Amino acid sequence: MAAAVISAAGLARTFQTKRGPVEAVRGIDLTVREREILGFLGPNGAGKTTTLRMLTTLLAPTGGTASVAGHDLAADQVGVRRACGYVAQSGGVDPSIGVREELVTQGRLYRLTRDQAAARARELAHDLGFAGLLDRKCGTLSGGQRRRLDIAMALTHRPKVLFLDEPTTGLDPGSRADLWDLVRRLRDEHGTTVFLTTHYLDEADALAERLVVVDQGVVAAEGTPSALKLRYGGSIDASLQDTFLAITGRGPSPADVTPVAV
Amino acid sequence: MLLHDTGLIYGRYLRQSLRSRFALLFGVLMPLLYLLFFGPLLTRLPLGPRGSSWQVLVPGLLLQLSLFGASFAGFAIILENGQGVVERMRVTPVSRLALLLGRVLRDATVFVFQAVLLVLAAVAMGLRAPAPGILIGFAFVALLTVALGSLSYALAFKVRTPQEFGPLINALTMPSMLLSGLMLPMTLAPAWLDVLSHLVPFRYLVDAVRDAYAGSYTSTHMLYGVLVAVGFATLAVTVGTRVFRTAGA
Numbered sequence: 001m002a003a004a005v006i007s008a009a010g011l012a013r014t015f016q017t018k019r020g021p022v023e024a025v026r027g028i029d030l031t032v033r034e035r036e037i038l039g040f041l042g043p044n045g046a047g048k049t050t051t052l053r054m055l056t057t058l059l060a061p062t063g064g065t066a067s068v069a070g071h072d073l074a075a076d077q078v079g080v081r082r083a084c085g086y087v088a089q090s091g092g093v094d095p096s097i098g099v100r101e102e103l104v105t106q107g108r109l110y111r112l113t114r115d116q117a118a119a120r121a122r123e124l125a126h127d128l129g130f131a132g133l134l135d136r137k138c139g140t141l142s143g144g145q146r147r148r149l150d151i152a153m154a155l156t157h158r159p160k161v162l163f164l165d166e167p168t169t170g171l172d173p174g175s176r177a178d179l180w181d182l183v184r185r186l187r188d189e190h191g192t193t194v195f196l197t198t199h200y201l202d203e204a205d206a207l208a209e210r211l212v213v214v215d216q217g218v219v220a221a222e223g224t225p226s227a228l229k230l231r232y233g234g235s236i237d238a239s240l241q242d243t244f245l246a247i248t249g250r251g252p253s254p255a256d257v258t259p260v261a262v
Numbered sequence: 263m264l265l266h267d268t269g270l271i272y273g274r275y276l277r278q279s280l281r282s283r284f285a286l287l288f289g290v291l292m293p294l295l296y297l298l299f300f301g302p303l304l305t306r307l308p309l310g311p312r313g314s315s316w317q318v319l320v321p322g323l324l325l326q327l328s329l330f331g332a333s334f335a336g337f338a339i340i341l342e343n344g345q346g347v348v349e350r351m352r353v354t355p356v357s358r359l360a361l362l363l364g365r366v367l368r369d370a371t372v373f374v375f376q377a378v379l380l381v382l383a384a385v386a387m388g389l390r391a392p393a394p395g396i397l398i399g400f401a402f403v404a405l406l407t408v409a410l411g412s413l414s415y416a417l418a419f420k421v422r423t424p425q426e427f428g429p430l431i432n433a434l435t436m437p438s439m440l441l442s443g444l445m446l447p448m449t450l451a452p453a454w455l456d457v458l459s460h461l462v463p464f465r466y467l468v469d470a471v472r473d474a475y476a477g478s479y480t481s482t483h484m485l486y487g488v489l490v491a492v493g494f495a496t497l498a499v500t501v502g503t504r505v506f507r508t509a510g511a
Contacts, residue, residue: 056353060508081355092350108270109354153350
């Protein structure tokens with residue numbers, strides 16, 4: 001079995017708010033192996049994005065420990081940053097800036113020289129299929145093109161681990177299929193470990209080899225899609241939708257089934 | 263690394279400023295209007311022991327330019343937080359101090375450029391001041407911009423909507439302007455107002471620049487002005503860097 005590239009134990013984050021402490025993540029234990037595509041699922045507010053932001057050093061945990069690619073999250077933040085790429089839900093490019101300029105600046109932030117950064121920008125644009133868009137403003141790209149640019153930005157330094165937060169939200173079916181192919185290709189050709197969150201269960205089913213379901217800030221279930229279906233959905237042919245609802249205990253409420261008024 | 267990273271962030275934001283020429287010139291409009299329509303009212307008033315009224319008014323307008331301009335710098339952070347640009351940069355190994363310094367040094371460049379335009383217009387209106395004094399004035403504009411820009415960026419991480427940020431900055435800058443004697447020297451004020459104005463750091467800066475414009479570079483005002491400006495900038499950059507490290511969380 002491949003070595004663990006991410007491991008977390010009791011990872012937690014409590015936010016202090018005016019209305020008292022809010023435990024966004026209460027204690028996540030998980031292991032992600034090298035070259036794995038992991039689907040990180042959970043209802044809204046389960047703590048998915050908070051967990052991602054902790055694993056990428058954007059947010060300091062208030063409890064627990066974790067390491068990414070052999071770098072301890074608390075002791076070696078720079079090491080973690082060098083090892084991972086992150087694409088937020090909102091993406092991360094300025095619409096008023098040119099595609100090439102954003103890619104080159106990103107390369108320079110990862111300490112490439114000017115020439116290396118320019119070459120890497122061309123290479124990424126070619127690899128991810130937007131070579132013809134380098135001289136356009138980021139704001140003029142379509143949703144699918146924008147997503148590929150966001151991912152290219154995160155791949156600048158050839159990270160070992162790529163974190164994608166709801167990468168296909170808002171994309172048309174064609175762009176989603178392209179993105180799935182891209183994720184598989186990254187793993188197959190570059191050995192990148194991919195950690196992705198999604199609300200689309202068909203996406204998790206098609207793309208992820210293993211799923212981790214979080215609910216209310218803790219891991220509620222984990223395993224391969226078929227193992228989870230068998231265990232929680234009652235049969236290997238159960239839909240992931242039903243399995244997910246069984247795990248998180250949130251079936252449609254009666255009010256949703258029978259509308260009071262139409 | 264810090265120099266490399268700061269240069270990189272500075273370049274990115276300076277190019278962004280250069281792309282919007284309109285915004286680059288627009289900031290100078292308010293002090294220019296004061297110069298044109300308020301300045302002439304003062305020419306026959308005895309404002310100070312030495313020099314013309316322009317040597318009293320222009321230093322105030324320079325700092326006003328920086329005060330109102332740099333305090334609003336944080337709007338950019340609110341916008342970039344929405345676009346995910348700040349997080350995208352924070353996830354790279356880039357120095358956190360550089361993320362702040364690159365931005366505030368760009369702001370300082372922009373406001374010193376606007377200050378040069380303002381002084382040129384003032385010379386056309388009748389300002390006469392020694393060259394070293396004018397250069398010292400630009401240095402104060404730069405320092406004040408670094409200080410206020412840093413605090414503004416820090417505040418923008420805490421106050422996350424433009425609807426709250428705008429009024430809050432207005433509520434802070436207006437009294438600061440009035441109490442520091444930017445428009446008219448506080449020596450004209452009754453004792454209670456003069457005392458109150460000594461609690462506002464900008465008071466020391468404007469007194470120093472007025473001395474510089476009158477050619478006295480070694481006065482007590484100058485000493486206090488330099489100390490307050492450098493101290494304020496150091497404190498503000500420290501606070502700002504800390505906020506960039508945690509992004510306000």
